[in-house]
Amino acid sequence: MKNCNKENCLKRDILICGGTGCKSSDSDDILKNLKTEIDKAGLSEDVNVSITGCFGFCEKGPIVKIAPDNVFYVHVSPKDAEDIVQEHILKGNVVERLLYVEPTINSKVKKQNEMSFYKKQKRIALRNCGLINPEDIKEYLGEDGYLALGKCITEMTCDEVIKLISESGLRGRGGGGFPTGRKWNFAKMFNAPQKYIICNADEGDPGAFMDRSILEGDPHSVLEAMAIAGYAIGASIGCIYIRAEYPLAIERLRIAIKQAHEYGLLGENILGTNFNFDIKIKYGAGAFVCGEETALIHSIEGCRGEPTNKPPFPAENGLWNKPTCVNNVETLANIPAIINNGASWYNSIGTETSKGTKVFALAGKINNVGLVEVPMGTTLREIIYEIGGGIKNGRKFKAVQTGGPSGGCIPEQFLDTPIDYESLTAIGSMMGSGGMIVMDEDNCMVDIAKFYLDFTVEESCGKCTPCRIGNKRLYETLEKITAGKGEKQDLENLKELSETIKDTSLCGLGQTAPNPVLSTMKYFMNEYEAHIYEKRCPAGVCNDLLRYEITGSCIGCTKCARQCPVSCISGKVKEMHVIDQEKCIKCGQCYGACPVGAIIKK
Incomplete structure (x- = not known):
């Protein structure tokens, strides 16, 4: 297309990433400048310029995408707005200097679907992130938004909704992997004048930003799913428990809730039926333990965020002692797609026991840092080397930490392990909420274990002795080893204490806190021995041993x-x-x- 003007210019959308990462790199100014340039060119009626959610390729932000061309620009700055409009929009010439360079072939790639970062992804939970304006409900409606809710409350019984979710094989994406349909059914079984749906958005794993990005990029998918869950179990009130540290996600949730009310999709008599459902937002104060559902419920009630023994489970006795169903953001984001496409569609994706896709926050010593969503069963090698682009600066891979502070460090020998709940548990790690931190040869595994123990010690609620005291002693032993004062007996003490903490802690935080210690001792014992017997840190990280x-x-x-x-x-x-x-x-x-x-x- 040449010499495009207002009369012959094709309709286009210019999408600017409006996620937290890109906003911090001046994407708001990029949006403003692009709108100015489009107005100057007299194309404001033909070219729509808007924000969207996170594209996932955070390493290359700020990102601008031109649709329907599907041209993907990376590392865009506000000053590039003029070239994008003058060259691409008016003349049809791709701005070459803003294209992504594929490292494996050392060649520029124009289109998003041709980039290795996206080729093996399958976006379900993230389906609308990077596609729609999260602050405009009309765009969500244009992508079949609230169609699933309408189908549920006008065509299906509560039992039929729960049966469909059960048959899909969806399991909780917050870490535990409990079947979602079974959880909903438990909550439905208990009769009560009031029931609650809680969205757990208290994402606190170091390096994890999956849930936050979904709420920033597609908040209506979560609101719709909560309403569907409310209909299924007989609840009329929903609560989103979100960290106060996520102001952009909170702002967009508020906008979305207001718009849903205006369109009759929340509140009383939704879509002309007798179904009532409303949603409120509750701020969390950044306590990691409040990711555990009973601690989260206590926090909503205004109490100290501490877990309690189960049973009774929240499905029977939860918020304000009423039946309560707690699902995390990613789990809920899958619900509308499952309702719209059917259980067999979702069930056909993934492995025998782990269905669907999983979102991971890929970070650490990796070339392509960002959010990735892949079918269950994708191997660690595929994520790290094909989607992630391999290790930075050509360094050698050493380990990948999955599951955040509760997970384990997986060595190179297990890179071909398929990602699913059972496979990761079998090698001493876990799925967790989706954090995935890659480490290279310059990382000291003893120091890594100490880092995670430092985090869990800080975040422990202190209610039970094994977690409060035991993890502190683990940390002190690791500190002793990295300071060059370790002894042979410390290795036995670490293992024995770790097993005791796992067996006797009250909640999941304490029960899984020793995983980084146990996994690094299992796969990297040579580094522990070098620290203790040779008073040497092989990676050259521990200062006292340098x-x-x-x-x-x-x-x-x-x-x-x-x-x-x-x-x-x-x-x-x-x-x-x-x-x-x-x-x-x-x-x-x-x-x-x-x-x-x-x-x-x-």
Whole structure:
């Protein structure tokens, strides 16, 4: 298309990522500048410029997509708006410098569906993220929004809805993997004048941002699913428990709830029926333990967020002692698609015991950081090397942590493990809510275990002794080892204490907290032994065990000596320098300053 003008220009949509990551990189200014340029070109009636949810490819944001061309621009800045309009919209010329470069072929890729990051993905929970404006209900309606709710409340009985969800094989995506249909059926069985639906949006795993992105990019899918769940179990009130640290998700939820009310999709007599359902938002204060459903319920009630023994389960005695069904965001986001497409459609995706897809927040030492949604059964290798683009800077893969602080570290030998609930559990990890952190040869696995223990110690509610005291002792032992003071007995103590904590803690946080310790000891015992017996950190991470030495490659440039903050390096110009190990504080300034790599870490 050449010389496009208002008369002959094809209708186009310019979609700008409006997720938290891209907004922090000036996507609002990109939106503003694009609208200005479109107005200047006189194309405001032909070209729609709007925000959308997260595209998932966070490593390459801010992202701008041109539809229906399906051209995908990465690392866009506000100043690029003029070129996009002048070249692409008016002249039909793709702006080459903004295209993604596929590292495997070192070639630029124009279209989203041709990028390796997206090729193996199947987006169900994320189906509308990056496609619609999350602040405009009309766009959600245009993608069959609220069709599933209408079908349920006008054509299906409560039992038929629950049966369909059960037959789909959907399991909870919050970590436990409990069958969703069975959970709904339990809540329906108990008679009560009031029942509740709770959406657990208290996503707190380090590096996890799946639920937040769904709420930012497609809030109506969650509202619709909550209403469907309410109809199925006989509840009329829903509550979204969301972290106050997610202001954008909260803002878009508020907009969505208001719009749903205006369209008669929430409130009384929904779609002219006698079904009533309303939703309120409750802020969480950032307590990781409140991801556990009984602790979450106590927090909503205004009490301290602490778990309680089960049974009774929330389905029988939950919020305000009434039957309550708790599902996480990703689980709910699947519901409308399942209703619209049928149980057999969803059941045909995934593995024998783990149906459908799973969203992962891929982070760490990986080239393509972002959100990915893949069919259950996809291998770790496919996610890391095909979708994720491999390890940064050509480094060697060491491990991948799945399941957040509750998961385990999986070594290279299990890269071909299919991702499903049972397979991950069998190798000492877990699905969790979907965090996936990749580590390379420069990561110390003892230090990684210590990092996660530090997190769980901080987040423990303190109610039960095994978690409150036991995890603290685990952390102290790991701290001792990384400080070069470890002893042989510490290895036995770590294993025995970890098993005790798993067996005796009150809730899932405590029961799974030792997983990082047990998995790293199982697969990386050589690193523990090096720390204890050789007083050495093989990865060169633990400062107390580091030793910097200057090799014969030194050219005597004096740069290291000039950078040293404690003047522990001596030597003349053009002569080999020496580090005084007694004075060295192991800050690494010399290591970074050496221009010829003559300084090594031992």
